[in-house]
Amino acid sequence: MPRRALLVGINDYQKISDLRGCLNDVSNMRSILKTYLGFRNNDIRVLSENRATKENILHRLRWMVKLARPGDFMIFHFSGHGSQIRDRNGDELEDGLDELICPFDCDWDGRFILDDDLDEIFRGLPKNALLEVFLDCCHSGDGTRGISRTGHQQEHSAASRYLEPPLDIRFRYEDEENELSATRGFQSGNRSGNRSMQNHILWSACQSDQESADACISGVYNGAFTYYxxxxxxxxxxxxxxxxxxxxxxxxxxxxxxxxxxxxxxAKEADFENRPLQFPSSDEPERLLFLTTPYMRGNDVKKIQQALAKAGFSIIADGVFGPHTYETIRQFQEKNNLAIDGIVGKTVRAMLY
Known part of the structure; x- marks a missing residue:
């Protein structure tokens, strides 16, 4: 199964404020792809710093989509600044905001990449090919570089990856916030509600009204989302x-x-239950199910619970592998002279089904 990845990270911007953790994000994602998912060096393309221009990013994305065939799996990861501007159609304002990512050569005269630009490219994906997109940036903010933090642990400083538009851009929609569409941008469709999600999966580092942290974690700067x-x-x-x-x-x-x-x-409910960063094959082995925090969830858990109920055990098929499911599995294992560990693997499945 062919697989390709484009990883983009920009710390040192040409004209706008710099960041610190984006190159580490790229290295971190590349390591994950190679170590855990079988990607080779030739499967991964990296654009960083002054090579991550608008032209180069769009060219690489078009190249990746053009080569795609049914069954192919692709990854696009962007780590850098993001922003949003009021959408305009010629001289007429439309309801909604365009979210954007900021390439190395970003300026406010068109050198940015809109959600519409990405959507146009992604619509070229063939049926049964899959693209997984990661955007470790943010598309809203309060105009400050700092981020307020309220957790239990205090790691080091963190800065926002939101780029505030200049005054002339912001004034285009001043006092018109109430007119904006509720669905907008990368995260929930465009203004007309026809954002294409048919064959790609989107991870966003934060909600559209939040900021994504460029954070110092254990003495090293990273995007907090990509790090975790x-x-x-x-x-x-x-x-x-x-x-x-x-x-x-x-x-x-x-x-x-x-x-x-x-x-x-x-686009599909099943994609939530599949493993990330890979295209599930029809013969992919079922995952081990066990008690962990947070609890495992999914149709495979529900299927086990239904089988236990059919076998006479008292259990609700809610798709959540919590303490009661764990104890019920242990009861099933004890009754059938199996190792009592509360883990659902091949042996338990074979006896239940």
Whole structure:
């Protein structure tokens, strides 16, 4: 199965304020792809610093989509500044905001990459190809570089990855906030509600009204979202559903005081339960199910619970592998003379099904 990745990171911008953790984000994601997911050097393209221009980013994305065939899997990860501007159609204002990512050569005269630009490219993906997109930037802010933090642990300083538009851009929609559409940009569709999500999955570092942290963690600058994404991939070996991974990342950010709430958008419900950063094959082995924090969730858990109920055990099929499911598995194992560990693997499944 062909796989390709484009990783973009920019610390040293040509005309706008610099960041510190974006190159580390690229290195971290590249390590994950190679160590846990079988990507080779030739499968991964990196654009960083002055090579990450608008022209180069769009060229590489078009190249990746052009080569895509059914069954291919692709990754686009961007780490840098983001912003948003009022959408304009010629001289007429429309309701809504365009969210954007900022390339190395970003300026406010068109040198930025809009959500519409990405959507146009992604619409070229063939059916049954899959693209997983990661945006470790933010598209809203209060005009300050600092981020307020309220968690239990205090790591070092953190700065926002939001770029405030200049006055002339901001004044285009001053006092018109109430007219803006509720759905907008990367995260929830464009103004007309026809944002294409048919064959790509989107991870966003924060909600559209939050800031994404460029943070010093254990003495090294990283994007807080990318750092905890990679941390939990390593801890689980990649054997974790997207839904469960999202919950882990949110918990880590909250515990460490980062006021950002990452978002995950999938076209199909099944994509939430599949593993991240890979295209599930029809013969992919089912994951081990066990008690962990946060709890595992998904249709595979629900299927086990339904089988236990059919076998006469008292259990609710809610799709959550909590303490009661764990204890019920242990009861099933004891009754069938199996090792009593509360883990659902091949042996337990074979006896239940």
């Amino acid at each position: 994404f990679c941390k939990h991939i390593r801890e689980t070996g990649g054997f974790v559903s997207r839904r469960n991974l999202l919950e882990r990342i949110r918990n880590s950010l909250h515990h460490n005081g980062y006021p950002q709430y990452p978002q995950l958008t999938c």
